[in-house]
Amino acid sequence: MFERRAGRTVAPRRIARWWCAFALLLCTAGVAFAGGAKGSETIAPEGAAGRQLRPSASADRAIAVTxxxxxxxxxxxxxxxxxxxxxxxxxxxxxLNVVEPQSSGIGGGGFLLFFDPSTEQVHAYDGRETAPLASRADRFLDADGKPLPFFAAVDSGLSVGVPGLLRMLEAAHRAHGNLPWAELFAPAIRIAREGFAISPRLHALIARNVERIRARGETVSRLFLTAEGDPKPVGARLKNPELAATLEAIATHGADAFYHGAIARAIVTRIAQDPRPGLMTENDLAAYRSVVRQAVCATYRARFRICGMPPPSSGGVTVLQTLKLLERFDLAALSPDSPEAIHLVSEAYRLAFADRERYVADPDFVAVPVRGLLDSGYLAERAQLIDRERTLGTPVAGQPPGVTDETVWGRGETVPFPSTTHLSIIDGAGRAVALTSSIEHAFGSLLMVEGFLLNNQLTDFAFRPVDENGRPVANRVAGGKRPRSSMAPTMVFDANTGDLLAVLGSPGGSAIIHYVTQTLIGLIDWRLPLSDAIEQPHFGAQRSATTWVEAGTVLDTPEVAAALTAKGHQVRAREMASGIHAIVRTAPLRDGTPAPLANGLRGGRWLGAADSRREGVAAGF
Structure with a gap:
């Protein structure tokens, strides 16, 4: 495990100095990426660019981790x-749209949880992309009825969903904002116009995707490549005046400037001109609406109430299912790095992911049995399937309460990639935001319009609309439908007092669920300080006998592999580039009792920390 670090306040003026030191370290050490082809068990394309532990930040009033x-x-x-x-x-x-363009932006979507202590309510804002209304279930099938090659679908107009991020942010601002809308755009406009130094991570991702970038034409190449067609080097100043102009228009005229008029026409035209054109129209953009949904919440270990995003994200339900399946086991008695702990948690993942694949989709199109999936009796019965000595291998989905044989969906597979970002923020009044946003694959579809990249989120739908038995797949394509996501912005509360205890989330594709769950187990069961909970070596499983362990960590050893193999696991070491950005409460609760997730840390009201696998920073005052 990593050395525990005491929290300390991070002044904004020091962030730039840390960033320069971080960049120098990575340039000196070099950048390594592992390759991967299509498949839900391949290594993700937006990999890590070295690791650098950065100080956590304590705060008495407000705190941000991005x-x-x-x-x-x-x-x-x-x-x-x-x-x-x-x-x-x-x-x-x-x-982040300016400085982390490969991961998120106004050409994509996201999910936002907002907590207001004055009402003690958690609001769940859905800004997920939608399929154009003209979309059909066979959108990603070729003339012979076979799925298109995955990257042929990604790098095309077919993959672009109607962006939802701005409508979601606008809705949240109208309900919970204090400052004028236009003021919020000033930092991004300034940085886009004046430029910023390309980080080692961004440089490495450009290099990794250089052939894709070159193939997408002059507009996107000019932003990321030199005149000779090479990746712009670390430290080069990247300016994006087109994006600055776009943001100025939206700052002045609101989100309508994006969903109507010249920007909307440019989006539709670019998608239509692609060799594999999409079906998006200006009416699709004009009709887009963000949705406010009911957060999905459940208790864990009786003491903690955990809330996450409901469908069409699978993140909230799958994290909660995994935790509830583990409640009958005394995880606190096990070492976090032990094969026994890896086995039990991985078995819970397998059961939860089996249900996820079958049942979770856009609730406006599919009756998702959320209540049944989190039913205590159902999960207690499913947990009995976990054998301490033998893996389940490839489990089948259960049949939760409310589901009949006639309403069971076919099994559908998707290949979600982790070009995503997460931020956690708490203000001086104790209001909190957990926001996870994405454009899906690294650099999205690589279709650039008015300075921003368009997403490829529609490849989160199942390519095959029916399974091998002819049953329709819940997450199949349909016009106006939102594809299933793994994004898991999460908040933790004290079940007795209602106090907010933690705000967290991560990028990472479908592995987001693993990263968030493991951090929660680290905080709650293993009583780790925040930084240690985030820095745990990762492991995970989905719906097969394969169990991943994070390459180059204490889990990636012959001894661990042998112990898991003896239980039937097929062990694979892989890069697991999480980006957990979390905040925990360190101040006593309203009843005077110690904050249960502070885990020995004192001082201030909040403590924030950023995952060393990416380039995030926590700071507060």
């Missing part, structure tokens, strides 16, 4: 002006 130092600075700027957590989240997200 995926880039400049985004954290923007969040703190808004918080210091009296902005709400939503204001700070919007400013940070817009900056």
């Amino acid at each position: 995926a880039h130092p400049l985004a954290t600075e923007a969040a703190l700027e808004m918080l210091r002006r009296g902005g709400s957590a939503v204001d700070a989240a919007i400013a940070a997200q817009l900056v």
